[in-house]
Amino acid sequence: MSDTTAPVQTRERMGPTARHRRLARVWSNPPWPASASAVSHTILGKRFIATSLVFFLIGGILAMLIRAQLATSGSGFLDRDLYNQIFTMHGTVMMFLFAIPLIEGVAIYLLPKMLGARDLAFPRLTAFGYWCYLFGGSILIGALALGLAPDSGWFMYTPLSSRPFTPGVNADVWLLGVTFVEISAICAAVEIAVSILSLRTAGMSLDRMPLFAWYMLVTVMMMLVGFPPLIFGSLILELERAFDWPFFDAARGGDPLLWQHLFWLFGHPEVYIIFLPAAGVVSTLIPVFAGRPIVGYTAIVASAVTIGFISFGLWVHHMFTVGIPHLAQALFSAASMLIAIPTAVQFFAWIATLWLGRPRLELPMLYLFGFLTVFVAGGLTGVMLALVPFNWQVHDTQFVVAHLHYVLVGGFLFPMMAGFYYWFPNATGRTTFGGLGKIAFWLIFVGFNLTFLVMHLTGLLGMPRRVSDYPAGMGWDVPNLVSSFGGFVMAIGFAILLLDLVLSWFLGPRTVRNPWRAGTLEWATARPPPLYNFASQPRVADREPLWTDPALPGAVAAGRHLLPGDDAEQQESLGVDMISGAPRHVVVLPRPSWLPLYAGLAMSVFFLCFLTGLYWAAPAGLLLALGVFLRWAWVNGERRDPPLRCLGDGAVLPLHHVAKDAPGWLGLIFTLVADGTLLASLLFGYVYLLLIAPGPPAVLAEPALLLPAAAAAALLLLAVLPHLALSANRRGAGRTQAALLAAAALAALAATGLAAAAAAMHLPPPTVHAAAAIAAVGMGYLCFHSGLALVLAGFAVARARAGFVSPLRNLDLRILALWADYTTVAGLVLLGAVFGVPALEAR
Amino acid sequence: MSGVAALLRLTLASWGLLVWSVAFVVLYGGLSLGCAAGAGQGTLWEADRLAIVLAAVWIAHLLLVVLPGVVGRRKWVGSGGEAPADHARATGFLWRLMRMLLLVGAVATLWIGLPVLVLPPCW
Secondary structure (H helix, E strand, O other): OOOOOOOOOOOOOOOHHHHHHHHHHHOOOOOOOHHHHOOOHHHHHHHHHHHHHHHHHHHHHHHHHHHHHHOOOOOOOOOHHHHHHHHHHHHHHHHHHHHHHHHHHHHHHHHHHHHOOOOOOOHHHHHHHHHHHHHHHHHHHHHHHOOOOOOOOOOOOOOOOOOOOOOOOHHHHHHHHHHHHHHHHHHHHHHHHHHHHHOOOOOOOHHHOOHHHHHHHHHHHHHHHHHHHHHHHHHHHHHHHHHOOOOOOHHHOOOHHHHHHHHHHHHHHHHHHHHHHHHHHHHHHHHHHHOOOOOOHHHHHHHHHHHHHHHHHOHHHHOOOOOOOHHHHHHHHHHHHHOHHHHHHHHHHHHHHHHHOOOOOOHHHHHHHHHHHHHHHHHHHHHHHHOHHHHHHHOOEHHHHHHHHHHHHHHHHHHHHHHHHHHHHHHHOEOOOHHHHHHHHHHHHHHHHHHHHHHHHHHHOOOEOOOOOOOOOOOOHHHHHHHHHHHHHHHHHHHHHHHHHHHHHHHOOEOOOOOOOOOOHHHHOOOOOOOOOOOOEOOOOOOOHHHHOOOHHHHHHOOOOEOOOOOOOOEEEEEEOOOOOOEEEEEEEOOOOOHHHHHHHHHHHHHHHHHOOOHHHHHHHHHHHHHHHHHHHHOOOOOOOOOOEEOOOOOEEOEHHHOOOOHHHHHHHHHHHHHHHHHHHHHHHHHHHHHHOOOOOOOOOOOOOHHHHHHHHHHHHHHHHHHHHHHHHHHOOHHHHHHHHHHHHHHHHHHHHHHHHHHHHHOOOOOOOHHHHHHHHHHHHHHHHHHHHHHHHHHHHHHHHOOOOOOOOOHHHHHHHHHHHHHHHHHHHHHHHHHHHHHHHHO | OOHHHHHHHHHHHOHHHHHHHHHHHHHHHHHHHHHHOOOOOOOHHHHHHHHHHHHHHHHHHHHHHOHHHHHOHHHHHOOOOOOHHHHHHHHHHHHHHHHHHHHHHHHHHHHHHHHHHHOOOOO
């Protein structure tokens, strides 16, 4: 409880209808076109899902074009250049514009409802992520429409994707479009992590959390660690293409293999980032249709965490043929085999749950059986590929294409389709026409196996992947024709499934509440759920609250639980202790806002300037975005210490503005996890280019100490001063606080200026050698962070002057202090690497 | 429990796999840097020296994995704050999770390091 002495708000009594009206007014969203400013997780979750399905349709049409081309040898349906664009875009669209955003959409829509919360922790960030996704995806699809789409394969290997071999904008479209979409993914990851850990309902301790939330927690942590290597790789490849910085040019100390490392550091965990949420869907559905709790809850959580870790130790199995030592191959081969075990543990838990329960073969279960069979087959060919000698034999053949489709379609698409049918009544208040769903399943299942089971054979017969044509008489004609036929059968199945969903949305029979007799809280809402989800936030005492207390939805609607909304004036949700789920504070959530759209548009300016070669104008986009974000942060907070909030059961809690573990604070911690991984990728690149890459000896910085040492001193000051300001804040010494904040701003300015001067005076030109180029990137990273520290310090001064800061409300200062700490540590490491190493060598 | 302490507790629950990750990075990184520096070539002793260093690193990590088992459950569970019963049950769950992951981490570290004993580095 807070030590604030402000008066307690009291609660009026009202009936369920009046309560609903009041909450609906407080949580209302404006009508179209102003509804584009929505920040509600329910609306944005649906937008993510709908947009990802549009991209799925586009990716599916591209797949049909590929199968049409490969149906016969000597086909003249597509020319080679166009075929290259189409297979590249098929992979890119399915991975980056369909799979990941669909996961995000499902999680954004479902998680607050499953956790008993009213929204996610950062609703405006959800909206910003959506706009980044939509704009980034539109860049990629727009380029396809113009015939300028990426054409170097979805993993963009250098040197093929470097300027000399891809002189047009095709590769830039991929690098910039995908990075734009990945910003969206990082935003979603931060938001979901904070929401799962701190925006649950009362009593939902970690051991009572729905398994889907555990899976998503592991998934988003993987996204925070897995995506930065690709963002960093894309950044330096774009720098190479735009400014001739030779990171991947072997003649100037670069190495194309660095790209492969960075890409697969992302790329292999990505497979599990896609699989784990789908496994979360499976772990949610199986207990419902078995009619009993899941077997081995703790073991399943342990398996998910294990996959989260071990999936980062597999990336080199994509590179077994590039010529690395046998021992290194054995390390990765061992890890690749190992990951089958936690996956199998989950399978046994699911089978045991079905075995011990009374399974009902409803439509979602049909799709789950599709998952169980297809994914097991994909997993087994994965173990085959983990074995080095077999891997060498089938490397870059159609066998690999077949394997990855078994894993992704089996491990992701079948569970997600099961999830669609399962949660459809929740989202729409209607049920689907069961017959169409069954027809769709069998067409998809049979069509899929016709396409891809046969493709294993095509690969074993030696047919390479990524070829637009093949000679007759190699034994490849018949299997390719069968694959193409199966592909079209599968496409008809998907078309029927989508038709079923669309028809049912408008015409399906109205559903009862909780039609599947589930135990989790998303079924305690009305159908479809109102934007506030719960009229009062339910107290829970076990993992399946609706099984224990089937009358819970009525009690929630009657306002007999927490924060009943009878006196709601603003959008609120409980903030809880991460471990025990005990309520700690009340989080006030923002109303609809145009700021996320403006920020997305500003980022578009940046990316489009880069894409069109207007490099000089690109910083304007970043400055615009910075301005919008500052405005975004400015409208947060309170100018006076807020009163305690009554929960409705006699208890009172502070608002999050005065809470130690406010969502903004936790959000910064998770952002820094991703930022730290970006730094680790940079340092990995630096060490790699200095010590591992073949080619001419590294060209390093001149051995100079004065400017780097001065920059380091300024950084140390930057770390100390915000903490002193916080100390002054706690003592109520406003003037000292202001002076210390101003000093922190000066320290940040000095650190930025000195680091930039050191780089300008002592680093060789970045075009001469890859090591010099990556050193320049390192100094750019440092200057960006210290520059942002300067902005944050200035912002904190202004916020304090405007009355947003008090001894209780000091989040602005704590955020500055944490950012300054990180900047200092990162800066010292970078200065040591860039200037310390050459100085030591000179001695 | 403060947010930072809770995050630390959650991170430590994965101790077994954190150690596995470090072991993996150190083994692969050590091998790559050692080979780039010219180790693993020349006389048999020079070639084996890198293998011996890698094996030592591997064994050190195997020992490191089991470290939290020594700390004991009582220190882990700690006191409850606002909801002592929920807190005790949830930290008990985290303890069980941690024990499972210690076992997983130990087996995983043992498994991935075995090739160090049988394959020459840099070959």
